[in-house]
Amino acid sequence: MAWHGQTGTRRRWIVGVLIGVMALGTAWAPAAQAAEPIKIGFGMALTGALAGNGKAALMAMQMWAEDVNKKGGLLGRPVELVYYDDQTKPAAVPGIYTKLLDVDKVNFIVSGYGTNVIAPLFPIAMERNLVLMGLFGMANNEKLKYKNYFQIMPSGPNPALGWSQGFFEVAAKQQPKPQTIALVGADAEYPHNALVGAREHAKNFGFKVVYDGKYPPSTVDYTPIIRAIKATNPDLVYVASYPPDTAGIIQAAQEVGLPVKMFGGGMVGLQFAALQTKLGSKLNGVVNYEFYVPEPTVNFPGINEFLARYQAQAEKAGVDPLGHYIPPFSYAYVQILGQAVEATKSLDQKKVAEYIQANEFNTIVGKVKFAPNGEWAKSRVLMVQFQNVQGSDVAQFKKAGTRVVLYPEDWKSGTLIYPYSKAQK
């Protein structure tokens, strides 16, 4: 019991039960079970490649369960999170969720973190017609078109396109208008998707693609790649990369000197304190996507309180101290599920799914409405530029001003310093 089936307020529960048992004897036990908890089950990357993000997501979800239980739970019943480590391995997913459903008898399942562990969930959810809440999956539902799937990453109904929309919109507005673009990304799932979108945008916006390359994730030195890109003399460089390559590419760009007008786009890793503080002022000028930044224009009800609580716990848990990327959204995807259960007064999968499909939700990441394919009805990928970054102090990233929102217009908080080289000074 100590190992799994952990509630957000587990400790308090145990203490409570213990006191109860001591005070009233064993007769008290059935009473404690009267309000049987509503169980939400999932696998989460607690080890393996994505464990850093997985642990942060788990922490936020536990905060949600705590919040709900403090207010008396859902439908008067406490909420319990049942989770196992999926080790970031897709092959572990079928086993974990079958156990959750058949042995632990959870009421709802939500996904773990990332596209690859969401994919194997579909057959299981579809066989039993379950509501499936997805956490940061990219275009998982494209072929399957499962109607009970809802995904929280705000990349919009067409994720591949929504992802890089801002980068291209912003670029197209600059004078003189950029003409050429280089596309480069890691040879893996996310970069591949992002580059597909970027290629299409390049065509639509009339930029000529002068370099289009993939590199293996195990690359040691990125200078040859940056040089090859530099040799094609592009105006724009769109990069879709994972954290280690993000660092390598930015470092190499600094060393080689990349005389381009805009640089960045889809680099994963720059959303986290670890890379932000290490790269420091080298980031200035880089344009990149974000889902949340602490700019005055981006102020959702409850987010600041959430982040304050999260940041207080983060240090001890050894997760990202900022929590701008995954935590609010992992809080929000269970928040939506909870709101739907409350609203329908039901644990029925069909009713809950229909409700989520039909309604707009107020969450700590703002208003969320889902499109028929389970993605956000409208993309809200922010395109930001790093400005005024100095040194490696983490506090500067907690405040407004270092990541200025350029796109979409609704949230815009500053203007692009153009070209890239100018922002570097």
Added chain:
Amino acid sequence: MFSLDLLLNAIVAGILIGGFYAAVSLGISVSFGLLDIVNIAHPAFVILGSYTAYAMNRFFGFDPLLTGLLFTPVFYALGVVVYRLYYLGFERKGEESLRGLVFFFGVLFIVEVALLLAYGVDYRMIEARYVGQSFHIGVVGIAFRLLLPCLVGLMVTVALHLFLSKTFYGRAIKAVSQDSQALRLMGVDPVKIKRIAFALSIATASLAGALLILIGPVEPSIGREYIGRVFAIVVLGGMGSISGTLAASVILGVVESLTATFSGPSWAPAVSFGILLVVLAVRPAGLFGR
């Protein structure tokens, strides 16, 4: 997209990275090439070196290279312990090769997971004044981040080469796998010689680890990516030949760099391993072997 400027830069980048590869491979060149100890856990020790450099940098502000140097005795001691275990468990019983291989596989796992438990899976980087700086010679740009590892790698190579060829212990190490009987007759304990050599090979991992974290971010299981590369280098270089190891490192570095520049980087690993497979099949003694 081909140009002389690109070609030159690609070659220089390859040579720089090659110097670093040499630093990582030297340890295996000694343990595998000279002692017939298949230490596939070597890259894990290199990663351990990286994390040592990281921790010392984070908490005391030490320069990674300084840490690398300061910790060589610690790694040497670690090597003595590992060799002792290996000797007691396998070599003494004459079961070294296959079970020893499995033993090191387990050691690789243990080191990796221990680091995971201590530091988590996040990538770690290091700050140093020279990271991010670069200078130009003509059209060729050279980054300090790559130049320093290359120079240190070269220095370690030269030092090891001199040690092996000029000193008594060095020559004994070279002789130990071929003729331990003769050593015994000269009153030298071959086990002691092997212990010194193996510990020395692990000691190089301290420096190599410091170089690794200078070049790029490091996470605990990144070592696996180096196993193949490093063995490719040692086999190409002709098992235990220090100069051959250096040459093979540079060749591999340049080939990788050229593929990355000209034909799409996603084929780079296949190229280096393809070379290894072909060399193994055609000329198992390596390009520079006897």
Added chain:
Amino acid sequence: MAALLEVRGVTKRFGGFQALSDVSLEVREGERFGLIGPNGSGKTTLINCISGALGTDGGTLVFRGKDITRLPAHQRTRLGICRSFQIPRPFTSMTVLENLCIPLEYAAHGQVPRSAVASEAMEILRLMGLDAKAQARPADLTGIDMRKLELARAMAAKPRLLISDEAMAGLSPAEVDAILPILFALNERGITIIMIEHIMRAVMRFSQRIAVLDAGEKIAEGTPEEVVSNKRVEKAYLGE
């Protein structure tokens, strides 16, 4: 007597090193043939070429009238050439008895019915005086028993030609006297034997004819007496 094995102009090079140059010799059916020469003269290389462990760079090998130059080693064994190793190479995971079953099942495949393999192996062990150790592991054998096992295993291959590569090196005179009769006994059963040996006393006593190799060339051939009195042989062994 007809030639059992003909070696015609065999040449072998290792890189730039000429290990054998144009060596020819003939071993007759039923003969006891000695092969001697100083260290590094090419004796072991020649046996390796005959047994098939090494390919040749020139020349032909004919066994029982059949060209075997290109045959892999195991097929030569099946035709009836079997060798023992200078440093015994037993199958360490098997018992002494099982060691003999391998050649009985493979080299002598078809000659021994499956049900008779174990009894046949026991028979050979008895002949060698190893029957008491049938269930022992090779690692537990003494030096001389190890040599006996090496010969016994070769015997189990049912060879027509047995090549004994220094079966007595490192043994005491008393032990040598124990091995020699075994070889004589084998020869009496009709097995042709090539003996490579450093112990002159043994070779001279055993061989009917002797060939001498020096620096990869055959420098003499004849009866023990002829070879001993040969000037070139003396020079090769004693130097100028």
Added chain:
Amino acid sequence: MKKTVPLWVVLGVVVAAFLFTRLGGNRYIYFAGYFVLQYIVLATAWNVLGGYTGYVNFGTAAFFATGAYTALVLILAFKATLPVQIVAGALTAGLLGLGIGYLTLRLRGVFFSIATLALSVVLQTVVSNWEYVGGGKGLSIIRPKAPALFASHAEYLFVVMVLLAAASVALAWWVQNSRVGRGLAAIRDNEEAAECMGVPTLRLKLFATTLSGCLMGVAGTPFPYYVTLVEPGSVFSLDYAVNSLAMPMIGGTTTWVGPVIGAVLLGTAQQVATVTISSELNLLIVGIVLVAFVMLAPQGIVGLVQRLFHRRSR
């Protein structure tokens, strides 16, 4: 008479497994069972080459992936059924094994192992650059309805895996007790001596690499339908190489029982750990157990039991 015994055993086991699925009950057992059974196949396959013949293969993932990707291609191209995929996967992986077998002509011992390690990387790179099968990004597939007689794919895949595991163990049993097995043991003990004793070493090694590769490939063929996502990272996972080597080492390499014991113990332990401890400790345990076993019990559990038995009988 004796020859047909394993055949009946295999058949009996499969029928029993099928009847078991008819009982219904919770499906988790099938998934957990599948996981362990898959490793019985892999460990047994590895042992045919590693344990019987003495060639340590680090490239299990390459063969496993060959099976998985063959199945994927057949699904994409012809919507082939699982039995067809299994046969095809066995053939292609067997061919790859045959190729590896020719490497043994020149590469002995450690060099062979390093070559297999390299093979894995090369194959992964090739697959990552092959867009048809999803490249580095991977590909999700939709599985068809489960075949008649089975309530769901979980049951179906479970019974298929039972069949594959039983068949590979039976094969390993047969090899071990045949002339071929004794020839392989001779090669393991001393390849040159074996050749001189009339053992056709090359042919037997080719047989071992082909059979081993073929079985590993077979273990990979149900992967696409099991996970429904085929992606190089997870198909070429180091887990397969480590486990398929650790399991026989822990169980004992010289007999067919060893890998089965190892796979059941280690596989169950890992499956339990996934849903309990859920941390790096899981991996740490594998590492420590592996090192402890190679150092203290080189003959594995089978060897320990044998020794215990011997001591008692004396």
